[in-house]
Amino acid sequence: MTLTRRILMAAAAGSMLLSGTAAMAQTELTFWSWRQEDKAFYQDIIKKFQAKEPGITVKFETYAPENYQTILSTALAAGRGPDVIQVRAYGNLETIATPGYLLALDQQNVPELANFPEPALAAETLRSDGKVYAVPFAMQAQLVVYNKKILKDNGLNPPKTWDEMMALAQALKAKNINPFSNGTATAWQNETIVGGLLSSMLGKEFEADIVSGKANFTDPRFVNALAKLKDISQYFAPNFTGVDYPSSQQLFVAGRAAMFAGGSYEVANFKNQNPTLDLGVFPAPVLKAGDQALIATYYDGGYAVNAKTEKKDAALKFVRFLATPEYGTAFTNTLKNLSPIKGIKIEDPITQEVAKLAENSMSYLMLVRFRYQEPSGSVLLQSNVQKMLAGQQSPEQAAAEINKGIATYYKPFQK
DSSP states (O other): OOHHHHHHHHHHHHHHHHHHHHHHOOEEEEEEESOGGGHHHHHHHHHHHHHHOTTEEEEEEEOOHHHHHHHHHHHHHTTOOOSEEEEOOHHHHHHHHTTTOBOOBOTTTOGGGGGSOHHHHHHTBOTTTOOBOSEEOOEEEEEEEEEHHHHHHTTOOOOSBHHHHHHHHHHHHHTTOEEEOOOOSSTTHHHHHHHHHHHHHHHHHHHHHHHHTSOOTTSHHHHHHHHHHHHHGGGSSTTGGGOOHHHHHHHHHTTOEEEEEEETTHHHHHHHHOTTOOEEEEOOOBSSTTSOOOEEEEEOOEEEEBTTOSOHHHHHHHHHHTTSHHHHHHHHHHHOOBOOOTTOOOOOHHHHHHHHHTTSEEEOHHHHHSOSSSSOHHHHHHHHHHHHHTTSSOHHHHHHHHHHHHHTTOGGGGO
């Protein structure tokens, strides 16, 4: 073989190698989340996205929920962090949107935003500039999950009024069945219990009066609702003040309690742990027949783009995919969480029921309205309800302490 021919062959081989390398070159996105329990779902979704966009790969990374916000904020402050970020909503969104860490989204760079209801977009909007910074991913609801078999086997029905709730709890207790598996040792669970059991009693008018400043948290409607919660707590898990969140979940999953006051997001978790469970949901009981039954709803978070990513176009393509009805339908039917995307198809009967109940709702009040400044309404509610249910405060004292904390920054309460 002549030298010239060898040179030509080598050049051709080199050209083929470079061509193959270029063909294989891909843009890799990093995607962070705190939803460790949803990892399998997201990995499947990423495969579907990559099939549509073969030039983009997505690396999904999760972190412990309790550490996620700190880890994320630290990375973003250092000019690093992921390309695509699962962010929380309301006040927690503002902590990372205000410093400019997130890319503002609109219907030009994410046309799919037109397919979301205004309250969902409001949850991912920075109040100071009115811009949206994330594609909303879920609407959650606080209500009561119950074991249908336990009630049916004992000839009992889900309650509609508070008196019926008390009678049901008494009947279950008389049969040596734990009415509720809830405990109060994990502070944040006290807020979910309030949302799950007291929303109908508080009502939309109370929320409107709080927001306008016409009323505050020392209002008799709030104090009386706390007193009712104190009454029903005798039917929580045995020694409930020492029962933490995982233990209360396990008590219910094991079929050792009839009801669990908490989030609609619990249903999929309960069913995954015990597929034999036959579950139902009902809204917080009304004080008197004829009142409107309500659940407490909020938007859980969204998908955002790092403002400093060097892969903005690819990141926006992925976020747009996460805003499609195709994605929302898969999200809702796999995780049993309600996607706020319009046009989704709900297959699961319980999720259909939650969606129906959500047509009559009030805000999950402290998260939606009072988790922007310190001391947050959520922390105040959680700690003072925890003390009240432990017998360390009266309902009046708990309400006064909650109001006192919020009044330090909420001007309508400073009159």
